[in-house]
Amino acid sequence: MRLYVLRLGHRPARDRRITTHVGLIARALGADGIIISGDRDDNVIKSLEKVVELWGGPFEIQYVEDWYSLIKRFKENGWELIHLTVYGLPIQDVIDSIRSSSKDKLIIVGASKVPRVVYELSDWNVAVSSQPHSECGSLAVFLDRFFQGKELSKEFKGWKLKVIPQTRGKKVVRAES
Amino acid sequence: MRLYVLRLGHRPARDRRITTHVGLIARALGADGIIISGDRDDNVIKSLEKVVELWGGPFEIQYVEDWYSLIKRFKENGWELIHLTVYGLPIQDVIDSIRSSSKDKLIIVGASKVPRVVYELSDWNVAVSSQPHSECGSLAVFLDRFFQGKELSKEFKGWKLKVIPQTRGKKVVRAES
Numbered sequence: 001m002r003l004y005v006l007r008l009g010h011r012p013a014r015d016r017r018i019t020t021h022v023g024l025i026a027r028a029l030g031a032d033g034i035i036i037s038g039d040r041d042d043n044v045i046k047s048l049e050k051v052v053e054l055w056g057g058p059f060e061i062q063y064v065e066d067w068y069s070l071i072k073r074f075k076e077n078g079w080e081l082i083h084l085t086v087y088g089l090p091i092q093d094v095i096d097s098i099r100s101s102s103k104d105k106l107i108i109v110g111a112s113k114v115p116r117v118v119y120e121l122s123d124w125n126v127a128v129s130s131q132p133h134s135e136c137g138s139l140a141v142f143l144d145r146f147f148q149g150k151e152l153s154k155e156f157k158g159w160k161l162k163v164i165p166q167t168r169g170k171k172v173v174r175a176e177s
Numbered sequence: 178m179r180l181y182v183l184r185l186g187h188r189p190a191r192d193r194r195i196t197t198h199v200g201l202i203a204r205a206l207g208a209d210g211i212i213i214s215g216d217r218d219d220n221v222i223k224s225l226e227k228v229v230e231l232w233g234g235p236f237e238i239q240y241v242e243d244w245y246s247l248i249k250r251f252k253e254n255g256w257e258l259i260h261l262t263v264y265g266l267p268i269q270d271v272i273d274s275i276r277s278s279s280k281d282k283l284i285i286v287g288a289s290k291v292p293r294v295v296y297e298l299s300d301w302n303v304a305v306s307s308q309p310h311s312e313c314g315s316l317a318v319f320l321d322r323f324f325q326g327k328e329l330s331k332e333f334k335g336w337k338l339k340v341i342p343q344t345r346g347k348k349v350v351r352a353e354s
Contacts, residue, residue: 018194021311028308029318051309086340087347092329119345128317129329130340131205132228134198136313140305141206141321152269152306163263163307168296170264 002104003146004060005031005139008067009112010038021136022109023048023061029143030151031107033060037067038111056156071121074106081122083108084138088125095145098124107142109135179281180323181237182208182316185244186289187215198313199286200225200238206320207328208284210237214244215288233333248298251283258299260285261315265302272322275301284319286312 005026010019019036023044026034036044040063048061064070075081080103098105108118119125128138143151164171182203187196196213200221203211213221217240225238241247252258257280275282285295296302305315320328341348 014194017191018198021195021198021313024309024311025314028306028310029314055309087343087349089342089344090329092326116346119347122345125343125345127340127342129205129331130342131333132201132232133205134201134313134317136198136311137202137206137317140311140314140317144318144321149269152267154306156308163304165266165304165307166264166302167266168299168302169293170296172264 001102002032003030004106005034006067006071006106006108007034007036008038008108008110008114008118010036010041010044011111012039012041012043015111016041016044018136019044019111020047022139024051025136025140025143027051027059029140030147030154031143032058033062035062035064035070037064040065054159054161056159058157068117071106075121079104079106080124081106081108082124082126083114083118083122084128084135084142085110085114085119085125086127086130086133088127090130091126091128091142091145094124094126099146107139109139111135178279179209180207181283182211183244183248183283183285184211184213185215185285185287185291185295187213187218187221188288189216189218189220192288193218193221195313196221196288197224199316201228202313202317202320204228204236206317207324207331208320209235210239212239212241212247214241217242231336231338233336235334245294248283248285248295252298256281256283258283258285259301259303260291260295260299261305261312261319262287262291262296262302263304263307263310265304267307268303268305268319268322271301271303276323284316286316288312
């Protein structure tokens with residue numbers, strides 16, 4: 001099963017850091033890649049590519065202009081669309097059903113207002129609390145619950161840098177080159 | 178037991194939206210309040226206060242200039258300090274021990290580089306994956322695991338607006354006034 005994150009409606013000035021965080025969360029918590037839509041922003045793409053180069057992968061980073069065709073195509077190819085939104089069904093009620101399907105998954109998170117058609121095309125509209133929220137927070141909780149914590153011990157390949165957990169202080173090792 | 182989030186090192190231009198997201202996550206996922214340090218930014222404080230006014234509380238929002246005195250005072254008053262950092266111990270190894278203590282908790286998340294003394298004064302330095310990460314994502318996963326999902330059904334008081342979960346579409350009710 002593959003799992004990608006689709007970030008909709010990116011606005012470079014306003015969303016640069018949030019979209020970068022969405023990408024970091026997707027990578028750190030087990031997604032296979034992120035697809036960014038909205039206004040093209042090479043800045044975000046480069047900073048995520050730099051993370052993969054230094055800390056390992058695989059983790060795909062793509063930009064797509066026409067998100068509507070993209071989600072239609074994913075759906076036609078049998079992927080399940082899961083839209084994270086405060087208006088959706090509580091994650092605690094649906095996560096087991098979502099996990100029980102072996103279909104590939106596209107997790108959609110919006111920046112600006114999400115078009116109605118996304119709610120309609122999605123197989124699941126899922127809320128991580130029904131309170132005003134952060135797409136970063138929702139995505140992180142979704143991935144942690146979806147993968148049931150297994151994502152936290154994922155081994156990345158091709159890393160140049162790696163953190164060795166410490167009670168206090170910082171320890172980073174560098175791969176022999 | 179009380180649980181507050183301390184956001185260190187806020188820089189208004191760069192961190193405004195991220196710090197706002199940290200506040201939204203803290204509120205939505207069960208914290209009793211957020212304390213923001215770094216450069217004072219009324220913009221963030223007002224937008225979080227607006228959320229509490231519309232969507233309910235209680236949820237405290239404070240700014241503090243001298244974070245060092247603050248964490249010393251919390252520690253002297255018997256609070257446990259938990260610093261979320263990529264360099265710390267894996268959350269999956271320590272969350273049960275952290276949860277088993279009934280002490281009040283201060284969860285510390287940094288923006289810019291976190292001073293060494295924070296690592297030293299903290300009772301726990303905790304990593305949500307040992308990968309480059311987002312403080313938003315780390316905080317969300319920490320709170321969800323700490324409260325074991327109970328935070329997702331928290332009832333807020335004094336709300337004017339409330340979301341009613343839907344399979345598709347949006348439903349918001351307004352309190353009678």
